[in-house]
């Protein structure tokens with residue numbers, strides 16, 4: 001399908017092409033200099049003590065669980081309103097998931113009260129997901145986790161370049177896991193990053209991402225080692241140099257891109273306010289200043305709270321037929337999406353967890369539609385999408401489906 005306006009688009013230019021060509025000319029394609037540099041730049045950007053570039057966010061989440069020694073005896077509390085990988089990563093360890101509800105239509109992140117109600121003797125950890133790039137209620141969640149001795153994994157797939165009270169998302173819990181999938185704010189096609197401040201977690205991740213081996217091919221290539229031992233059950237969760245080189249370029253553009261996303265988000269909120277739809281996160285985030293991209297003062301950094309504005313979700317008024325709305329948008333050449341079909345309603349999960357009831361997640365997930373949002377969107381395209389939403393909403397609200 002040739003969309004007039006796709007849901008997402010790459011923020012790529014000649015810099016990325018040149019970076020890939022340089023790697024090819026270097027004749028070294030897997031974890032090496034580019035990977036080390038990407039990790040170091042990402043570590044500094046987020047303020048974390050350790051950063052590990054990986055093949056994708058799903059394996060980052062799995063390694064986070066494995067490094068926290070989550071296993072078959074344990075339960076982990078997860079959101080259902082997320083991409084399925086958030087829960088799958090827990091199941092890989094043999095642990096059980098417990099699905100928590102979200103706060104409400106104005107905030108689609110994990111409800112601290114719901115989390116609290118699911119804790120029992122087997123609970124080992126909480127996975128939070130910063131939906132759309134908007135920070136979860138981390139103060140409350142960390143308070144619960146500390147009081148009960150639980151570990152916290154942050155799924156930061158949507159939120160590179162997002163902060164809460166001066167802390168980059170992913171550095172508040174024990175481990176943060178990022179995705180660089182093709183539609184993400186920082187995109188390398190496939191790719192991910194795990195960050196942590198804790199040395200023991202970092203040691204385990206370092207080993208497990210490359211087969212539990214004590215040295216890497218890169219170490220041996222540089223003559224720093226001749227052999228290796230295997231000291232843990234590890235995986236091949238490595239990234240390659242081409243993606244790492246793309247990541248370096250993308251990191252350099254991230255804040256500018258996020259600010260553009262924010263401007264588009266503000267524009268949608270303004271134009272669509274009379275539409276009858278609800279706008280998650282709007283009341284808390286409308287009008288907050290864009291992220292400073294240069295010369296930040298320590299005072300500004302200390303107080304920084306910002307969304308990465310990864311996606312633009314809206315909730316259709318109750319009773320509006322979502323399929324008709326999506327079809328109306330499609331007829332105008334506009335791609336939309338749904339974030340997300342709740343995980344506990346998928347067949348695979350329903351069979352294992354048949355009695356899960358999450359009223360707020362279910363209500364929101366049935367009404368949510370995601371509009372196009374990417375840094376390269378022109379003002380006239382944003383206006384076209386917004387005006388089409390108003391027109392289609394009008395037509396599907398007035399005429400019942402026959």
Ligand SMILES: Cc1ncc(COP(=O)(O)O)c(C=O)c1O
Pocket residue numbers: 055056057058059082083085086129155157158178179180181190191192
């Ligand atoms: C919230 C969330 N978690 C995890 C993932 C998995 O990321 P990846 O595709 O990098 O494995 C995604 C990717 O879409 C995501 O949106």
